[in-house]
Amino acid sequence: MTQCRPSTTAKTAPQAAGGYTVAPIAEVAPVTDSLPSLPDVAAAARELGLGMEGPELHGALTGWLAGGGSGGPGWLAGVTADADMPKVAAGSVLDRMREATATQLDDRSFGFDLLLPDTDVSLGERSGALFDWCRGFLGGFGLAAGSASALSEESREALSDLAKLAAAVPQDDGDEDDEQALVEIEEFVRVAVLLMHGDCVLGPAHRQSLH
Numbered sequence: 001m002t003q004c005r006p007s008t009t010a011k012t013a014p015q016a017a018g019g020y021t022v023a024p025i026a027e028v029a030p031v032t033d034s035l036p037s038l039p040d041v042a043a044a045a046r047e048l049g050l051g052m053e054g055p056e057l058h059g060a061l062t063g064w065l066a067g068g069g070s071g072g073p074g075w076l077a078g079v080t081a082d083a084d085m086p087k088v089a090a091g092s093v094l095d096r097m098r099e100a101t102a103t104q105l106d107d108r109s110f111g112f113d114l115l116l117p118d119t120d121v122s123l124g125e126r127s128g129a130l131f132d133w134c135r136g137f138l139g140g141f142g143l144a145a146g147s148a149s150a151l152s153e154e155s156r157e158a159l160s161d162l163a164k165l166a167a168a169v170p171q172d173d174g175d176e177d178d179e180q181a182l183v184e185i186e187e188f189v190r191v192a193v194l195l196m197h198g199d200c201v202l203g204p205a206h207r208q209s210l211h
Contacts, residue, residue: 033103035115036093044093050080055129056136058115062101063140066197071102079140105197112190127182128170134189135166145200155199158192165189 035041041054050057060079065071069078073087075098088094097115104112116129141159145151151159165185171178 033100035100035113036096038115038117040093041097041115048076048086052136053129053132055114055116055133058097058101059133059136060140061098061136062105062193063137063142064144065098065102065105065140066137066193066200067141067144067146068200069140069144071098078143079136081143105194105201108194112194114186114189116186122172123174123178123182124170124172127168130182130186130189131165131168131170134162137193138163138166141196150200151196152199155192155196158195162189162192 035058038054041057045052045054045057052060057079061075064075064079069075073090073095074085076088076094077083077085088098114130114133116133117126119126138159
């Protein structure tokens, strides 16, 4: 993932009447931060022998960050509860995933994305990946937040619903209604994650800034 920065390419400064030079205006690219591809993340996970697929790993990372876990290079050891895990190399696929996820959680204007298969795969595979994502999120969140005492009642209910999704069994096929239901579930998961991140990370940070 390449971070977007203001372009260093500027238009040639024209000469205005009276001999004054008009200051060049830099072409500023929109600031975006997107996740690496699912195949790339899956390959990185296999290389490290993590024993989890891309969606579950991204869910675990998201849960870890949403619960207040550190986003430093040792995050992989945190989300796997394995102190022997190597630090994530700067600029690697997993580091780019961490950076994009943290940015999306902290700046709501980016929109938070779940790392899931594209819509061209079967409904069963996509729903199974979503349930795996939720399973990973629960593990990462539990490791970072502990008893999660900072959660509001609404967040506690959302966490309970995510636990039910994590235990669900995907169906092999379905119709348009099932497709729409999956879209709605994904949107619920996004909202639930942002709600819990707000309770555990953004809220405390805001209160601390007031003191």
